[in-house]
Amino acid sequence: MQAKSVSQNISIDGKLDESAWENAAVASDFITLEPDNGKAAPEAKKTEVKVLYDNDAIYIGARMFDDEPDKILKEISQRDNFGTADLFGVFINGFNDGQQDFMFYVSAADVQGDCIMTDANGEDYSWDAVWISKAVLTENGWIAEIKIPYSALRFSQENKQTWGINFFREIKRTRYKYTWNFVDRKIGTFTQQAGTLEGIENIKPPTRLFLMPYASYYLNAGEGQKTYGTIKGGMDIKYGINDAFTVDAILIPDFGQTKYDDQILNLGPFEQEFNENRAFFTEGTDLFNKGKMFYSRRIGGKPSEPKLNDNEEIIEQVQNVNLINALKLSGRTKNGLGVGILNAVTEKTFATIKDTITGETRRVVVEPLTNYNVLVMDQRFRKNSSVTFINTNVTRNGHFRDANVTGLVWDLNTKANTYNLSGNIKYSTLNAEEDKKGMYATLSFAETSGKYRYSFGSDFVTKDFNPNDLGINFYTNYYNFFNNVNYRILNPTKLFNSFRINLNNYIEFNKDSGKTQDASINANVNLTTVKNNYYGMGITVYPVEICDYYEPRTDGRYVIIPRKIDVWTSLSTNYNHKFALDLNPSITVADEPGRAAFALDVGPRYRFNDKLLLTYTFSFLKRNNNKGYIDSYDDDDNENTPETIVFANRDVITYANTLSGKYAINSAMTINLAVRQYWSSAENKNILKLDQDGTLDPYSQYTENKNSSFYSWNADLSYSWWFAPGSQLSALYRNNASNFERVIDKDFKRSVTNLLTNDALKHIFSISVKYFIDYNAVKNKVRKRA
Template sequence: MKFFLLSYGLLFSFLGFSQKKTLETKFITNPITIDGKIDENSWEQVAAATDFLMFQPDNGKPVLPERRTEVKVLYDNTAIYIAAKMYDNEPNKILREISKRDDFGTADFFGIFVNGYNDGQQNFQFFVNAADGQADCLATDSNGEDYSWDAVWDSKAVITDFGWVVEMRIPYAALRFSPEKVQTWGVNFFREIRRDRQKYSWNFIDSKLGTFTQQNGILTGIANIETPTRLFLLPYSSFYLNANDQQKTKGTLKGGLDLKYGINDAFTLDAILIPDFGQTKYDDVILNLGPFEQQFNENRPFFTEGTDLFSKGNLLYSRRIGSVTNSPKKNENEIITDNPSSVNLINALKVSGRTKSGLGIGVLNAVTEKTTATIANTVSGDSRKEVLEPLANYNVLVLDQRFRRNSSIAFVNTNVTRNGSFRDGNVSALVWDLNTKANTYNLSGDFKYSYVNEDKIKTGIATQLNFAETSGNYRYSLGADMYTKDFDNNDLGINFETNYYSFYGNANYRILNPTKRFNGFRVNYNNFIQFNKETGQVQGSNININTNIETLKNNSYGFGINFNPFERYDYYEPRQAGRFVITPTSYSFWAYYSRNYNYKFAFDINPEYSRADEPGRDFIGITLSPRYRFNDKLAMVYEFSYSRRNNNKGRIAVLENVFDAMGNNTILFANRNVVTYAHIISGKYSINSQMNFNLSIRQYWSYAENKNILSLTDKGRLVDYLGYNENNNSSFYTWNMDLSYSWWFAPGSQVSFLYRNSSATFENVINKNYKDNINALLTNEKLQHTLSVSVRYFIDYNEIKNQIVKS
């Protein structure tokens, strides 16, 4: 009997692997109520998708009958409807932690993946967890899953005596598809049984292949749909109350409008008028001692949602839009009385979509207002304005042609035009991502050209080429890139290093199915070397070996070691053209352990250590993060990190009137110890899947204590320097706290309350008493308090039209 079942399972698996499954849907005229009951007669008239196969950990294993899944699909002229029954022989063990939107929590979940073009390039993915929470994302093989994209759709999850049930309504406005009368969509259904960390899909997803979106099944039966006008309005109103000890309490009322319009079934216009980003997450600012700016995450929804097309070529760093790039210049007896840290966005729009032939078109445009600083003369009392940022227009154009279901070639252009004599920038790129028909090998790369008009015209190029084997247990990749000295995409992108060429490679081995000891195992070897383009000197090098392991109990751990086998010529830290500092060879190692988050108590730990070939120059660091889930509503996470860099070398000053033997300005470095502490507390209390309280606290302190001063020789070496007595120590500490309440009172409509306080201080005097630093932050006269409330309401033009017709 066991032999028969095994043979049947292997045969069934082979049949499932060898061809795409097909599911037929049917048109309905009677309404479907999204209540999780699945009791309408229409559901009895359509076939079900069954016979799911495991994706992880035991890839290809058929689902047990007592844990089977059955899914049905219906459609009308407005939406598709999904009904899913998830059977479970132990329904009382179904995990169902309540969490906010786009957070699965510790819960079972069900999902549907839809590709309206059936071209294997992009999935629209919609998930519902067992606690009735929603998540959605856009997924591509090149960029992974983008959960910043949000759609408006309905769902209901209900726990039953046989398992649990999900009912969904996904309007066509949340999808993209061709205008054909007869539609053929790519579709797949996904389920995770969280307590066992088992993931299943309807159409088999072969983990040996380096692709996810190209392994959908087929949905047929959609024909002659008459999609309604896709016009959605999202008006909002916000009120802010700001206060600190230096100014009176000030209230500000704002209002604006977001708009979404379906130009046709494939293309959508998104626009924001009078935007408001006052409730976006704060930035995790650090003490930045290096030559490059700190790169921040984009937290503004408009610039994170549905931007997969605009990420082509990695030319868009949307935080440039609304940032200040110039500093005010003071004369003698002048002080700066008003120095804005950001620029107001006047409006912005996006148009994106894809034609039947696979041509993706994306246009993003934003306009920012003229922004000035105020400078006062302390003697005369007069004040003047200085322009920090002029009126500016930011534009991105993307043309992305897909072909053969798994490959694409794209043209990308970014342009920034500033009013008046300020700098303008333009960058163009050709980007390719080519895969063999069997998805076993990949050839990708790009060619970029930049044009900057400032004091003079500057042009540059950058290019990269990568080849990889993308299937099987053993995989490898090889690549090279090159950046000329004058390549500059920093008007709308971000790039730190130029004037180099580099080579890199990777080889790795992974298991695709569990063994007697592991659910997952992977070992990697990475090699990298970079040369200065003009001198040929080594700018960077690294040899890395690391291992990542997942145990049968779904705990994870890993470790790795790095070698920098060559002295490196750092052309960036001196911050002066043609100068460099030589950094020694070094090695480092790290490890981590992560306990399965299914447990109420879990934790992560990550120690690090590195040492350079120089007396006393080393680094030690550790991150520890325990978490506790009190119940399905309440959970807390604490993270502590500590690091110490001993005998770190960094530039602190340039003596413009003191020259070395070669006639260069003397560049001073400090031999310093850099110590950093950070505490982060995050917590949530969920009343239900639509009502959530969230807490986020971050306290950060970092200081750099100079031990002795060094000067940089023309040979790139550092030697002792006497006679410099200025205090170039650094101490930066900051505090942020957000306490918020969010209520999704209707699909797409939300009211949110936020209390925020924040403070930051930079000093040259280091006080090593931790308690004093905390007190200084919380009693600082600059401690800013903000209380805000925001209401956003989703309006569907068709609902208004239907109400008018009925009345």
């Protein structure tokens, strides 16, 4: 396709009435992507797209014809969450290397969405660009008009540009998706099947400098606590070093309005992994996610626990370490070399400890001044393959441990995208009281095209591999083998729009002892009917007893896990209907009397109109006769006696209720509700002792109460208004509370009521304004006034 140069001003109003649009080339003849892949789009629902450009931006004008315009779905939703609405999208690859698309969507309700797409990681909607669009309904369909500044894209400095491009349309009421350039679903890639955009020549993009100052006010209150207000301010900066590389910096960060974490009663040997909700660490971080070595929640996370002497307790400790500043540089050369650098610094953090006998207090450092670094160099070639070098480094001030992890990652595909060879090697060093070094290696091979596909591979992990200072990894000291065989339909049948069946096999061995740590055979089916209802079902068989080396939490010890079977089903009815339902029951039965688990998730949702949507989810889990670690201790009188490891035979019950709601005033202004109530308890029925051979025997000598009960409540009511491109005003009221105790109160209503009426309930009201300033826009205004 040819883009047309334009000198006149293009008003983004959804009318396409400027003369420049009349003589521009037309992209049409769209082809079905899903479900009837390869079939031409019907004439009654044809799509026509035109492209203009100037020194500031590229302009897209799209007409979506529809012979039933009154049936166009147009639910108004938040940015990046399209709900039930028709979509138009443009996918741009400024290097035309088939590796990464910048995707820009507009819904028929005039809602924007944008993401970065790679075949390896899929669509990353955490990336947000600043661009302008307008969608308008017409008597024969709808129109989308889009202006994408060059600052939102990445491309080379060549005088003549050649971009990869594709256009996308989804008709929501039929769930049919179309693309301008044919995307063959028999091939296991999307980004490498784009068309070509030519004609953009001799552009002189302006300086890419953007300032985003913000100001926030927080009012904190709690029952029996002092009410106080806090004012915060800071700035984000984006600067384009050239057309391909950008520096992002955050000065005096403020994350007070980020989504709360869904905490759980964690009875396992590993920490709970949380999602990243801070925009700086989610936007445009696809390079840093290569090799899965970077877990951004380590930066500004929970401080370490100080060592306590006898008769001491912590009386004051912060929940999270403060982030002083952070910056990241990312981009890619015209030869396909991507470079990413991320740096962050967190402040020195203290805890106050009190002697319960003398009353004396002391302050100790729980986290020193710390510097975090991530370096990524990713070389792409042949439009479908890459080799990546990654290094993460954590340097702590003073006599605290430092950590370094280096990795080499490869993703190699044949020219026809029919086979893939991928893997990585990671090497970690940890400088603490005792230096430790470890390695992680994985290799897999897969057929990635056609109806029948397969894959197989292996992992090898040494005992001392530890990337957890800036990454996250739980299992070490093992090697495994895995494979998958699957079948899918590529075109709809009389019954199904999509259908896929998988068979998976997995076996894992402890590296030192050779004992089986895991073994499973899984079969599952996932399908969508012609009425667009989703069904899934699966069964996993664990055919042999396995040795769990992690639950005992002592080096070299393991507990035997009996054979078991998991069965699950899943239903999700068509969201196009006002009422829809998600249903997910499952059951696990072990080869041990009374040891079983039952789970059920029920999620009804109702769309009252195009503005109001409510969704409720109830989750229930019960594990009967669950065996788990509760304590361990040494025999002080005999150094040769092995450590005593205490387990409990327990019943674990979990209830969770989640309510979310959205009321859209218009496409730029929404009110959102998110409420989560959670309660989980573990009631110990009898105490057990772990023997050296991994079996459990009754143990009456242990009498300490190790029952567990955890309650939590979170409620957010927020208002969001995008009052200008890239500029947002948001107001949030939040209340939350949590409580852990050893006494289990089985009166559910009383437990929740007590949680909401005691001193633990905290209230926070905040209002935040951020404003997007384009250096060039300011410069042009000053020139005009002069």
